[in-house]
Amino acid sequence: MPASLKYFILRSINAVIVLFIVVLIIAFLYSDMADRMAEGRIADEVRAYAGGLPTELTQEQRSQLIREERARLEEIHGLHDPFYEKVFRRTWDTFTFRLGESNSRTYYGASDARVTTIIQHYLPRTILLFTTAAVISILLGIGMGLKAAQVAGTKVDKALSIFGILTASLPMWWVGMLVILIFAFSLGWFPAASYPFPTETGYEYYKGVLIRMAMPLATIVFVSVGGRAWATRNMVTSILQDDYIMAARAKGIPERKVIYGHTLKTAAPPIVTSAILSFLLSIGGAMITEVIFNWPGMGYLLRTAIFAESDMPVIMGIVYITTLLWVVGYLLADMLYGFLDPRVEVGAEKKV
């Protein structure tokens, strides 16, 4: 079996295991919560039932009827099924995207109450914002990093490093709040909230989306680009100290060529994968940034479901979809690394 195929299979197995673990956790917590909620609902219904019973019944008859009614309801809600069975059922449902229906009457603006429909309504906007930001920040960051590596040690390079360290320690969504404060409140250049989304069609629609996207996009790029550039710069400069690069320099090959030709070949796999991975890691921060800007994506949906509605099926659905996206992204990053760098090895170090 070729090494790359081995690598691929192993990584995929890992991804499935991870997904399984998270889904199991979701199912476990869901079943537990669902039980508690069902108990509450049964208690309400039984009380209503007891109130509606004819008054001429004896005390004994009443409690007999109430007991029967309770048992019937508990049966319907499946309260007496073994817990592991409920967890298993829930796990399977989650895996197969049967995510249930929202508790909320509003459907969050989607066309029906199914969690999948609601998520389908919100996910594209997150993907739009997030991938645009990722592409811009990765390209810009790598470009800046390469430039900095060329002029390593100069003031420009140092300034970039400090910028990178500073922004790396900032919470992205907090910068978003400052951006609103400055550009929406003080200067009034942009609308403070992205919601509601534009209702026009055609050109006006796209213009509206772009105006709403400007601030969140700028925020994500601003916060992530410095760190990206800094990481790239460090990887490139450390490779520049390798012997064969020194040799290339000694031969009089121009510095530009050394960096773009020789160094990039070695540096590309770690630079690209670390860029993708760190972007995956920032998913949480980006979702909160959506909340700050009222950008109607997954993060906004999550907050609404938590804050206003306490809508468990929707929350569980979001968690599952986010995990799924993460796992797939992680797998892709891994694959890309294996693809770019044929030297990767699986298993423990070979000691020869």
Next chain:
Amino acid sequence: MSIRIDDIKERALSMMKEFKGQRMGMIGFSIIIFLLAISLLSPWLAPDTDGQWANPGRWEDNPRSAAPNWADYILPGTRAPHDIREDYDELDRTFMTIKYVYENEYDYPPSDITVFVSGTSSESRIRLYIDLIRPDGENILFVDESVSITNGTFSYRFSLRSSAGRDRSYDFGLNAHRDFFPDDLTPPDRESVNIQMVPFAKLNENILLDPESLKGTYTLEVEAVGIDEYDDEGTRVLFRGMKYGLMGTDSNRKNLALGWVHGAKYALIIGGIVSLSSISIALLYGMTSAYYGGWVDEIMQRANEILLGIPIFPILVITMYAIGRSIWILVLIYVILGWRGLAKIIRARGIQIRQDTYVEAAQSLGSSGGRVITRHMIPQLLPYAIAEGALMIPMVVIAEAGLSVLGLADPTVVTWGRMLSEANQYHATISGLWWWILLPGLGLTLLGFGFITTGMALERVVNPKMRQR
């Protein structure tokens, strides 16, 4: 297999010396010391804050949405300070009138006047008047009311922000407005007027829309007809400020400086627990893996790879939502998952050290496995792990803050995240309450900067190869 104390001391000292050479690291380290000091002093610096954060009674005497005191130095204009009068300035016994004299020399006059009156009377009802006499001689009568007496006492509360207060202010402004624009059929309505400023505004054509502070001496008069005696305890006036304390207040009157102190405390507690536990677990796991090698290593690495693939954010959301909104659940999740990346690094370093000849040399001198680990491996790996572990602290604290904004804040503690989440909830951004956003976030930034620079400086001290760069 003992580690000699003076040995450790000496090594620590020499590392300290090198660390002191790292300027950024020293700045970062001072920040950490500062935060630590504040946290340790929090019971004295900020008493009654922790459990009382959501209790409005605790903050009743504070102004709403007041800027920090130092705002005057960096922004144009001067702001009225918070002024609490326990004693009246004058008492006229003939009419039982008390007076409070207020010197308004500010571009932004007080945000509110709250009057508490209480006293004794032998009648069954009394009549109460409260009015404000302005420097231009105008007089606004805010209260003209009959108050009933129970058990010979009464107490009364009035605020410019109550509906009566707002009505009177608006009427006053509207009258003035009419003088300038007699033909205006649609004067600005109550909602669009900056109503809290009107009683202190110059009588000009802008009084409703863009009021300007009228400076000079104001007198607040309280007259209670039929009263026997004012009660000194229960009678007082708050000229609520436009600025307050080191960090101002939020729109629910909470003193942000007090919350900030506890925010620092919880940040260090959360981060400290997670980073210490991660360092210990990672050291144990990584070193076991590196030291035993073979299939032990293989299995441990495989397990770690799976753990590394688990996304922490959705797990946090789901557990905190389903089990409880508690920082301890967050801490637990991070204790379970936080060490995985560090363990991988430690293992790699450990394998490197194990393959160094001096470890073999130590064995050939007769060192036991335990001695090799304590004398050669831990001294090298520990500072390294500490440097890396330091970087975890801001990460965890920022995660907590983010979850708070999503609505998963722990209601029993005050964290910077909770403060920011409230800022977002009450629209601090679009109301321009910059201090409410800036200061808690500055806490997060300081913490991040402090630990990242310290960690980086430590890493350089520990890993001499990096020092050359």
Next chain:
Amino acid sequence: MPKSIVKARNLKKEFIIVQSFIDKIQRKPPLKVRAVDGIDFDIYDKKSMALVGESGCGKTTVGKLIMKLIDTTSGKLEVKGHNITKLDDPRKLKAYRRTAQMIYQDPFSSLDPRFKVFDILEEPLLIHGIGSSMKERRKMIDKALEEVRLTPPEEFIDRYPHMLSGGQRQRIAIARCLILNPDFIVADEPVSMLDVSVRAEVLNLMKDLIDKIDLTYLYITHDISTTRFFTDHIGVMYLGDIVEQGPTGQVLDNPLHPYTQALLTAVPEPEPDRLDRIKEIPIKGEIPSGTNVPGGCRFHTRCPYAKVICKKKVPKNKQPGKQGHLAKCHFAGEIEFKVKVKKLADDGKVAGEEIIKFSKITESEE
């Protein structure tokens, strides 16, 4: 005949190469490196022995086996009459390590960079509980430093390894061995990583110690020319086996095995100041892998005299000449090799062939 300190009989060490997870699932047979493949030799009291051979032939492995840093696969290994293959009790092992010590090739990595010279030298004393007070230990450390001529001791005692030159570090490593008063030292290429200028110094120091404190060395080297200088016996290793052994002078002046011959033709007479000269072995082909040792005579794939029998039959030790001079070649003592090898080299027959450089020193200085 003096009594033998080390006695190895049919000593074997196989390394099993760590397999990947997938290989294990597929049940691939594990690969084995036969690093030491059934060797016999004796080291006699106060008669140091040299072990020479190309890189990867298993010299270091022999040293580590004697030090019990790795376990023997099979065979017998006795040191001072104790069977050390069965030395599993940690206390006995610790006691054993007081009597035998090892000097490593690379003085840059054999000293913990975080230990000062004092700590480095105190460590063995602490391990073995020697010296009741700091003062007493300090005295021993001073003495050891004087023995390796790092004087005055005060000047060195507080330095870290990176504040010492290569030669000084190697002396610290030697002092670390001496401080336990061992009878026997494995010196694994002790000078090959050092500057040419200080090699002679360190070797002189080692030789002086033989006379002064009755040490016995197992001296492992690439560099045949230095063996005559201070060893009594020599073993020539090829691919895990000692193919020729005997008194040093005997073997060097009158080699019986074609491999030894080849090594020697490449080496000029010892000229201590010209140790850096490039040396080449005029034999063809590459050294086979330790995972796949050729059958019959293990040298037959490269031997210029190989006959049919060499592929089929494993040669046994023969002793055609003087007492104690053994060689594992079917034709030992029967052919006059010298001329032929010389001639082979002279008429340039090997010029086009792959020429093996056997010295690490020369490799690193190219």
